[in-house]
Amino acid sequence: MLGFQDPMADAIGLLRPRTVIGPSLRATGEWALRFEPFPHVRVGGLVRGRCWLILDGHEPVLLREGDTFMLGNPPPYVLASTPDARPRPGDPVWAAAADGLVRIGAESNDDLYLCGGHIGFDDDNAALLTDLLPPLVIVRADDPRGGDLGQLITLLAAEVEATAPGGPLVQNHLAQVLLVHMLRAHACRTDRPTGWLGALNQDGIGAALRALHADVAHSWTLNELAGISHMSRSAFAEAFRNHVGVPPLEYLIQWRMSLARDALARDTLSISELAKATGYQSESAFSTAFRRVVGSSPATFRGEARRAQAASVSA
Known part of the structure; x- marks a missing residue:
């Protein structure tokens, strides 16, 4: 996990x-x-x-x-x-x-x-x-x-x-x-928006963030997260966006892709393993989400990371 x-x-x-x-x-x-x-x-x-x-x-x-x-x-x-x-x-x-x-x-x-x-x-x-x-x-x-x-x-x-x-x-x-x-x-x-950093100090939103991070592979729904926060669905969605800057499920996708970038750069999991670990039912669904957020396919990203690592070792 x-x-x-x-x-x-x-x-x-x-x-x-x-x-x-x-x-x-x-x-x-x-x-x-x-x-x-x-x-x-x-x-x-x-x-x-x-x-x-x-x-x-x-x-x-x-x-x-x-x-x-x-x-x-x-x-x-x-x-x-x-x-x-x-x-x-x-x-x-x-x-x-x-x-x-x-x-x-x-x-x-x-x-x-x-x-x-x-x-x-x-x-x-x-x-x-x-x-x-x-x-x-x-x-x-x-x-x-x-x-x-x-x-x-x-x-x-x-x-x-x-x-x-x-x-x-x-x-x-x-x-x-x-x-x-x-x-x-x-x-x-701070009085300025601080994304997830500031949201951790909000009891309901902080609880939802901790739940997302505890099980990133879970197929989270807005209703589940709102329940964890002890808020209505609409109130939770609005509060989360106000504090974090993006909707709850978009934050989940961004966090999953951050984890994926790190795993691909370190070459610790295959793409199919990484898809499962980040909550996607198929490698193609994961690849589509990765390309949307990162701008390249997982295979391309991993290949570029390998080449950069090899170049730094030989330098």
């Missing part, structure tokens, strides 16, 4: 997150670093001090000690001591880090301590999450979730500088825990 009972865990697992923890930054005096756009997500936070975060096209934001931030497919941005400091390219500064640390200014006098990392996803399914995120999410130190997030940032910074055995593994897990907590915080307080 494909799928589990936690849509957030399912989605993040399907994204195959790859974490690259950047060096910590310790700085004093006047400074500014400019970073170019990058795909997917960056997370970070301030262990000590304060600095400005300035995204192109957005107002400058002051980050304070204990604040945590998440950037989703952001435009170019600047980290700076003051909003009017003249920035220099940040990537060469990051590349010159020593022992997991970038230092700007006098070593004994640093007043900023920042730690963060980049989380990349498999491109085929990355939109499952990145389409739901704004360019910037901030959890302040005095937010109810701020204390836990601040502790994660402190632990992450300590692991980066310790260079201890198993450090990369610990860093990777801490970054992913940080990501989950940031997503929870964003989903709980």
